[in-house]
Amino acid sequence: MDTRTQNVSLEDLQNIVGEQHAREAAAEDAIDGVEPRFVAEPGSVEEVSALLKLANDEGLAVAPRGGGTMSRLGNPPRNLDLVLSTARLNEIVEHVPGDQVVRVQAGMKLRDLQEQLAGSNQMVGIDPPETGAGATIGGVVAANSSGPRRYRYGTIRDLIIGVTVVLADGTVAKSGGKVVKNVAGYDLQKLFTGSLGTLGLIASANFRLHPLPEAARTVAVELADTAAVGQAAQAVMHSQLVPSSVELHWGEDAKLLTVLLEGIPPAVEAQAETASFLLRGFGDVRERSDEEAENLGPLPVPGSFTGGDEVALKISAPPSELTGVLDSTWGACSRRGVTPRATGQAGIGVTYVSLSGGDEEAKVQVVEELREVWTRRGGSVIVRAAPAAFKRRVEVWGPLGSRLELTRRVNEKFDPRGILNPGRFVGGI
């Protein structure tokens, strides 16, 4: 038993959350092979606060957990004692359709939220690939997960308008509110976006909503080579089309760019026609049906459906360098017997790459080479998912450059004892 947890018993946790809501951890609660001792499921913000205060006082390392769909994101934990699950914080707190705003508890599953909002013909404009697997609102915010429709609606940071958080010492605080436009005080909801639980636990979040589109069409173009990918993506970006997404699928059995058009039926028809005309110069074009629109392409997103030995990367680069991203990836892989495939947001500059085949050393070298290239060009390469052994060899986030020290100072202010997800985030945080 870890010495840190000797002062804390299961009863201490059960006294806070009730007997049935705290238990000894099981093997499936481990993160990258590191097993916690306890799992607690608080039913209120007050219980979250009491749990964190106890953990902070006793120095327990805490991992907040939503749906667990992104638990492979981040470096292996330095320590782990308590998993704090938001599963019971799973309700819509407030939704006034006329205001196009929703306030929702962190543990609610995104797909459940979307289903309820659809009843008012509304949605949160995010569609991370983990939605179907049960990603929660809090998890999506903490991991800054995004999907194809970010091309039109942006990412969480663009949609979140308020947050309630619980800091490591149990302090409950809010920022923002339930109005779309608000500049009173610091924008902590953006600061917490992508913080991977290291600044505090997100208890609830408020979002602006968008009307649910009435119709959808996907125009797909088959492309012969990477040069054509870059040109086709640029052609869409600089056109007056307003697509919801511009997606790339690049691998052995698919070489495709898809453009999703959504809105009212006459406009979708007209835009699909324009898109087809525009893309015809780059390869064979076909329209996909409404039924296919949700499934934007043939390849699953690397790193989103965890398992096995998959090493999944996320390469961020200026969108005009898409051809270069693909060429550098295929080049680095082919020299080492590794097989890549890629999907991504071609109009944004996000490319997800899956590496298969080759040995571990070869994949490590691929990551290091790509990171060197794309960091120098202003981007980044993160290891989105990989076996723990791999992540012990390659730091998953890559260098932070000039902002490393400031990043550490921010973390120290919010979590001075370093109890929240220690070791998993950037710069050793």
Place this chain on the structure above:
Amino acid sequence: MRRHGASHSRLGKVWGDGGLEWEGASSVERGQLIRTMEGILGPEGVISEREQLRSYECDGLMNYRVIPELVVLPETAEHVQEVVKLCHDEGIPFVARGSGTGLSGGALPVESGVLIVLSRLRRILEVDIPNQRVVVEPGVINIWVSQAVADEGYYYAPDPASQIVSSIGGNLAENSGGVHCLKYGFTSNHVMGAEVVLPDGSVVNIGGGKAPDAPGYELLGAFVGSEGTLGIATKITLRVVRKPEAVRTLLAAFKDTEEAGDAVSGIIGSGIVPAAIEMMDSLCIEAVETAVHPGFPQAGAVLIVELDGPHAEVESQFEQTIRTCEEAGASEIRIAEDDAERALFWKGRKAAFAAMGRISNDYYVQDSVVPRTELGAVLKRISEIGNEAGMRVANVFHAGDGNLHPLVLYDNDVPGEAEKAEDVAGRIVLTCLEHGGSLTGEHGIGKDKMKYMPKMLTADDLNVMQLLRCAFDPHHLCNPGKIFPTPRLCGERPGPFRMHPVQKAGLAENF
């Protein structure tokens, strides 16, 4: 008027407990500081004469005035770094200022502090159309960005009414909005990266710039809108947006704001996201008509609605918008037939604040937000508050996002009226909070609304926000005395920082 520091005053009176008592020979006198600054910026980069300093005593909010000890005019990012480093090492508070058009006193100088005016950093450094980015210095004027990319079919979306004079750096500090932000978002949605001089003079790059999703904390999102309290941006990467295929604009007249409000709810409820949807009440229409003669109809309220996007979508939704206005009881609907007519509609709207000068000696601009469904109730209450106090209140606002700009009209020559106007404005903002709204939608807290912050946020909320402040600016040197009514101690050693002897010696040689 506050007293101006004497020529031999010691600089840097800041927070609490004996803060900046300097020891003997290491104290910086005003004359020394001027010479050091001139060493960095040249004599033309430093303003120290009292009469010249007075030009900088306030920003767009004129009821607060403080004459700074010194104004400096850096021309490069390196200048800004050196100036900030000097201020930090000597414990002198500083305030950054762009064009000085802010309406909450965010760029109000600090007594015994240095005002860093960024208007000479006005170069557009890079136009990168393939990546839809423009890189600018902070003093670049908002409208210049759109002008720089217009030929390529692009524009910069955030368009505060001040856009022909306000600077990008100031827009970033305040997270400026504008009439088109309902659909396109605010400054924070369009700033993609920034080079920032931190309050200790070090430089960091935050945000991805041209590449998305930089790993680590979303520091850029927290920095934008921090009202100059976390550092000074010296290089800013902006996203520019493709011009839409079609734009349609209409102006609709209604009996009163309630009818116009019904139209707003109807339009948005039908799934349309207008590019802009603005309302003015009768008093506002009267003022605008007197000032810029846009030929607005005489009515209890007018709405300006603009739709943009793909041609087929705009045409269909514009028809729907016209029907909705008619159903809500519009007495007249005018449709802009060309760009000139559209410009005339907007001229009337954007002149609204200034036009108040035609019907009143003075006016107090309020900026607050309510959930859209509360608009009707809040407007009614605003009218009652005005009547109770015997004051006229004109209303112009961004109806789509519930951002109100009540204008309280008064006459400064009548004793007590200014105070009464401020009281009415205060009661209005508290009404907005009662209806689930916010203290400010786009003008900021600055100096003006600090006192209301505890009405909206708890002590814990404010303390947690200040944790971020402490990480960036542990000694409260960067635009101190703004946003937070009660500055939080950061757990650092209070007062001035012991400078390294070598550093000190190097500095002394400059004198």
